Amino acid sequence: xxxxxxxxxxxxxxxxxxxxxxxxxxxxxxxxxxxxxxxxxxxxxxxxxxxxxxxxxxxxxxxxxxxxxxxxxxxxxxxxxxxxxxxxxxxxxxxxxxxxxxxxxxxxxxxxxxxxxxxxxxxxxxxxxxxxxxxxxxxxxxxxxxxxxxxxxxxxxxxxxxxxxxxxxxxxxxxxxxxxxxxxxxxxxxxxxxxxxxxxxxxxxxxxxxxxxxxxxxxxxxxxxxxxxxxxxxxxxxxxxxxxxxxxxxxxxxxxxxxxxxxxxxxxxxxxxxxxxxxxxxxxxxxxxxxxxxxxxxxxxxxxxxxxxxxxxxxxxxxxxxxxxxxxxxxxxxxxxxxxxxxxxxx
Amino acid sequence: xxxxxxxxxxxxxxxxxxxxxxxxxxxxxxxxxxxxxxxxxxxxxxxxxxxxxxxxxxxxxxxxxxxxxxxxxxxxxxxxxxxxxxxxxxxxxxxxxxxxxxxxxxxxxxxxxxxxxxxxxxxxxxxxxxxxxxxxxxxxxxxxxxxxxxxxxxxxxxxxxxxxxxxxxxxxxxxxxxxxxxxxxxxxxxxxxxxxxxxxxxxxxxxxxxxxxxxxxxxxxxxxxxxxxxxxxxxxxxxxxxxxxxxxxxxxxxxxxxxxxxxxxxxxxxxxxxxxxxxxxxxxxxxxxxxxxxxxxxxxxxxxxxxxxxxxxxxxxxxxxxxxxxxxxxxxxxxxxx
Numbered sequence: 095x096x097x098x099x100x101x102x103x104x105x106x107x108x109x110x111x112x113x114x115x116x117x118x119x120x121x122x123x124x125x126x127x128x129x130x131x132x133x134x135x136x137x138x139x140x141x142x143x144x145x146x147x148x149x150x151x152x153x154x155x156x157x158x159x160x161x162x163x164x165x166x167x168x169x170x171x172x173x174x175x176x177x178x179x180x181x182x183x184x185x186x187x188x189x190x191x192x193x194x195x196x197x198x199x200x201x202x203x204x205x206x207x208x209x210x211x212x213x214x215x216x217x218x219x220x221x222x223x224x225x226x227x228x229x230x231x232x233x234x235x236x237x238x239x240x241x242x243x244x245x246x247x248x249x250x251x252x253x254x255x256x257x258x259x260x261x262x263x264x265x266x267x268x269x270x271x272x273x274x275x276x277x278x279x280x281x282x283x284x285x286x287x288x289x290x291x292x293x294x295x296x297x298x299x300x301x302x303x304x305x306x307x308x309x310x311x312x313x314x315x316x317x318x319x320x321x322x323x324x325x326x327x328x329x330x331x332x333x334x335x336x337x338x339x340x341x342x343x344x345x346x347x348x349x350x351x352x353x354x355x356x357x358x359x360x361x362x363x364x365x366x367x368x369x370x371x372x373x374x375x376x377x378x379x380x381x382x383x384x385x386x387x388x389x390x391x392x393x394x395x396x397x398x399x400x401x402x403x404x405x406x407x408x409x410x411x412x413x414x415x416x417x418x419x420x421x422x423x424x425x426x427x428x429x430x431x432x433x434x435x436x437x438x439x440x441x
Numbered sequence: 442x443x444x445x446x447x448x449x450x451x452x453x454x455x456x457x458x459x460x461x462x463x464x465x466x467x468x469x470x471x472x473x474x475x476x477x478x479x480x481x482x483x484x485x486x487x488x489x490x491x492x493x494x495x496x497x498x499x500x501x502x503x504x505x506x507x508x509x510x511x512x513x514x515x516x517x518x519x520x521x522x523x524x525x526x527x528x529x530x531x532x533x534x535x536x537x538x539x540x541x542x543x544x545x546x547x548x549x550x551x552x553x554x555x556x557x558x559x560x561x562x563x564x565x566x567x568x569x570x571x572x573x574x575x576x577x578x579x580x581x582x583x584x585x586x587x588x589x590x591x592x593x594x595x596x597x598x599x600x601x602x603x604x605x606x607x608x609x610x611x612x613x614x615x616x617x618x619x620x621x622x623x624x625x626x627x628x629x630x631x632x633x634x635x636x637x638x639x640x641x642x643x644x645x646x647x648x649x650x651x652x653x654x655x656x657x658x659x660x661x662x663x664x665x666x667x668x669x670x671x672x673x674x675x676x677x678x679x680x681x682x683x684x685x686x687x688x689x690x691x692x693x694x695x696x697x698x699x700x701x702x703x704x705x706x707x708x709x710x711x712x713x714x715x716x717x718x719x720x721x722x723x724x725x726x727x728x729x730x731x732x733x734x735x736x737x738x739x740x741x742x743x744x745x746x747x748x749x750x751x752x753x754x755x756x757x758x759x760x761x762x763x764x765x766x767x768x769x770x771x772x773x774x775x776x777x778x779x
Contacts, residue, residue, distance in 0.1 A: 170643035170644065170645065170646075171643055276731050276732065277500075278731065279731070306499040306500055306670065306732050307499060307670060307671075307672070307711055307714065307715075308499060308710065308711060308714060308727070308728040308732065309731070309732065310714070311714035311725040311726070311727040311728070312727045312728075312729070314716070314725055315724045315725055315727055318722075318724060319724075333643065333644065335644070336673075336715065336716040336717050337716050339716065339717075339721060340716035340717075340719065340721055340722065340725070341716075341722070359721070373645060374644060374645065377644055377645055377647075377648035378644055378673075379647075379648075379651075379671070379673040379674045379676070379677045380673055380676075380677075380717060381672055381673045381676045381700055381712065381715060381717060381718070382676075382717070383676070383677055384676050384677065384696050384697050384700060386677045387652070387655065388648045388649075388651040388652035388655060388677070389648075389652065391645045391648065391649070394613055394615055394616070394646065395613075395643065395645075
């Protein structure tokens with residue numbers, strides 16, 4: 095691969111100047127129960143202060159997804175990538191922060207506009223066995239939402255056929271039920287269901303992780319074809335760096351609820367800045383390296399219930415120094431269209 | 442030198458020398474109401490001490506059933522209907538349950554995808570590990586406990602003395618898998634069968650486990666059958682690789698040869714469909730069609746309905762073609778220099 099110096103003026107017209115579809119500003123999402131009424135009552139009368147168990151699944155994330163791009167979101171289990179995907183898809187509200195739809199706050203939109211905006215973003219789930227109603231036929235699964243939202247002009251049967259064909263399924267199967275299909279075909283049903291409401295933005299959450307290798311390639315190809323045909327924008331959530339590298343224009347790396355690095359796909363894979371990104375790239379098994387010796391990153395993902403102070407990665411980081419233990423690094427520009435949250439960049 | 446061999450008697454006899462495990466024409470079928478499912482249908486391979494064999498395939502290819510057949514953990518309606526499994530000279534297909542019980546955990550250990558298949562959730566780790574030692578050897582508790590502690594240390598569990606007292610739920614997924622591996626190592630088995638042991642783990646944790654297993658096979662000369670759907674992991678781990686499709690090995694040989702110069706169109710298709718083998722952003726080369734239904738396999742070569750090379754000849758069953766220990770089952774193999 096030829097390494098190019100990406101001067102800002104080269105990048106501007108292609109990526110940076112495109113219309114933002116979704117913008118997140120300081121978005122956080124916490125889970126957990128605040129202290130019970132009884133505990134609060136006891137506290138008020140001098141009892142021990144009860145500790146709420148709160149998980150910061152997503153912790154003040156700023157992120158922009160622009161029209162027509164594929165943004166890859168990478169991280170290990172528990173890092174909050176699925177929660178962030180759900181917030182962007184509009185099926186889970188953030189605990190704090192703002193979500194902007196085409197530059198406008200969701201709270202500013204009229205209920206009607208908000209409904210329309212939500213419909214424009216659809217989600218494809220990881221598990222094609224759990225995300226389809228087992229008692230509904232394919233025609234019902236795909237046809238229900240567009241019928242309710244009055245998106246069908248003309249015959250519903252023909253409309254459903256078109257969606258199925260676009261997702262690579264034979265329309266003659268539409269009276270069948272999900273259990274009669276293989277994993278790859280079910281994922282196609284999920285894709286047809288999402289496409290049926292004419293979205294412009296798909297959030298794919300580990301959408302190929304449960305599929306066999308030979309089927310994975312078929313579904314990835316389908317995503318790429320649809321992107322071209324329908325001018326779709328994607329948030330592609332995956333733990334598989336190979337898949338993300340292949341599909342994405344830009345990549346964001348998450349660790350313990352925070353985005354630690356974000357850049358164009360070329361930048362991330364040729365000049366990773368954050369030590370965590372570097373470790374991920376180092377350890378990904380590649381077919382090209384036979385009988386390699388693995389050298390493992392020490393330690394495990396800390397519990398999000400008790401994140402380490404300072405930089406969340408410092409207990410595992412080979413280059414951590416004193417400041418990393420005290421101060422959370424902010425996500426800052428390190429090059430054109432390349433942001434990283436690491437104190438080492440100040441040294 | 443090769444794991445998988447031609448079935449001609451002469452070659453088989455010579456290769457069996459030095460092999461600790463020798464599988465010949467293994468057939469494991471499942472009787473279902475819809476018909477007989479031939480999950481494993483005529484499988485042969487050899488394994489030497491210290492060798493890592495990667496068994497690769499998609500769901501339903503029979504790779505896990507192969508592993509379970511070797512330790513005779515096939516339950517009805519499944520049954521080993523034919524073939525031989527010879528482990529250190531002992532024939533396993535006819536072995537009594539008592540003989541198998543003595544072998545399992547002592548000479549042949551198994552690691553599963555889900556470590557909770559190995560671990561008992563209501564017993565402390567030390568209880569379980571000491572039991573695993575004392576089931577095979579008369580060892581005082583203190584000594585068994587020390588061995589358990591050392592095994593935990595060896596797989597990289599920090600402060601093993603304290604962790605011995607913990608229950609499985611107090612460990613993370615990666616740590617549990619380490620405990621399962623440590624338990625498998627307790628009796629220094631000659632053979633470990635690892636069934637997708639890192640599939641459920643994160644990339645950084647997977648790399649840690651792979652590093653530990655590599656070190657262990659080097660230090661103890663344990664043979665490993667590494668069952669996985671992930672060619673990239675197998676490529677980094679194994680000495681030999683065998684690719685399974687619909688209950689058969691369709692290609693096998695030294696890992697570098699199979700990965701760099703695959704002969705069977707299925708192997709070539711799998712490798713070619715990996716994103717890293719394609720130009721970024723372009724359509725991936727794909728194998729068309731679906732993973733096969735074992736009840737409804739095409740006649741002759743099971744892959745022929747998905748294969749670009751297929752023609753009339755493929756309606757017959759392809760035999761094993763071999764060259765320098767690299768074998769395949771295909772009438773129209775990919776060119777070696779391709």
